[in-house]
Amino acid sequence: MTRALVGTAALRLESVTKTYGSGESAVTALREVSIGLDRGTFTAVMGPSGSGKSTFLHCAAGLDQPTSGSVRLGDVELSGMKEAALTAVRRERVGFVFQAYNLMSALTVEENVALVPRLSGRDLDRAWLRELLDRVGMLDRADRRPSQLSGGQQQRVAIARALVNRPEVVMADEPTGALDTRTGRQVLDLFRRLVVDLGQTVLMVTHDPVAASYADSVVFLADGRIAGQLHHPTAAQVSDRMTHLGEA
Numbered sequence: 093m094t095r096a097l098v099g100t101a102a103l104r105l106e107s108v109t110k111t112y113g114s115g116e117s118a119v120t121a122l123r124e125v126s127i128g129l130d131r132g133t134f135t136a137v138m139g140p141s142g143s144g145k146s147t148f149l150h151c152a153a154g155l156d157q158p159t160s161g162s163v164r165l166g167d168v169e170l171s172g173m174k175e176a177a178l179t180a181v182r183r184e185r186v187g188f189v190f191q192a193y194n195l196m197s198a199l200t201v202e203e204n205v206a207l208v209p210r211l212s213g214r215d216l217d218r219a220w221l222r223e224l225l226d227r228v229g230m231l232d233r234a235d236r237r238p239s240q241l242s243g244g245q246q247q248r249v250a251i252a253r254a255l256v257n258r259p260e261v262v263m264a265d266e267p268t269g270a271l272d273t274r275t276g277r278q279v280l281d282l283f284r285r286l287v288v289d290l291g292q293t294v295l296m297v298t299h300d301p302v303a304a305s306y307a308d309s310v311v312f313l314a315d316g317r318i319a320g321q322l323h324h325p326t327a328a329q330v331s332d333r334m335t336h337l338g339e340a
């Protein structure tokens with residue numbers, strides 16, 4: 093069966109097109125986008141406002157269905173899945189990190205992270221949970237509530253939460269958008285370490301060239317198409333490419 097031939101890609105999009113609406117009001121947000129992310133890599137997605145970044149992330153995460161094309165997370169084909177199955181895939185195979193942390197204010201740090209396996213009906217692997225809290229530097233604050241933490245600390249808890257189910261891909265949407273520069277850099281360093289040490293695959297949407305320079309590669313979107321890719325980019329290279337995308 094072909095699934096055995098998929099190889100090491102954690103995520104593969106093939107000719108993904110997404111059109112919202114129909115007739116004269118139709119907007120095509122993604123046009124024939126094809127890309128594969130190898131396991132254990134860190135990829136940033138950049139592009140001007142309206143270029144399709146959110147749509148790309150939503151289709152990749154099974155939050156939205158493409159109009160045509162195929163999305164595979166590991167060995168699971170998402171296109172054609174019913175909503176209930178997609179919900180299960182998101183819980184089991186995707187970790188989400190948002191700009192606004194989105195922690196549950198009534199729960200402690202540890203309870204926030206433990207909630208994810210609980211929602212998927214899994215037994216809690218307490219040793220793994222504590223290892224993750226240690227890796228993100230929050231083990232000594234496991235009993236605190238989010239309101240007792242700084243923004244950077246809350247984001248580190250959100251990252252532990254995103255990893256606890258050992259997802260195929262962690263999808264981060266502007267994860268440093270609400271943080272000051274120094275704290276943002278610490279979060280990006282943490283992502284890098286999780287990629288290197290744990291082999292986690294990370295996909296991050298950002299508008300910040302410095303944030304993108306922490307990734308192994310940067311994918312540029314313009315008008316719903318992949319308009320280029322940079323490997324091991326510097327912030328200056330990313331910035332330069334973004335300027336030229338704007339001109340296009």
Ligand code: ADP
Pocket residue numbers: 112113119120121139140141142143144145146147148
């Ligand atoms: P970005 O994240 O790069 O700003 P988006 O993926 O949000 O881009 O949007 C790409 C295009 O698709 C834009 O033209 C946007 O207006 C349109 N779009 C996004 N979501 C919807 C929606 N739910 N309904 C209609 N149009 C949408």
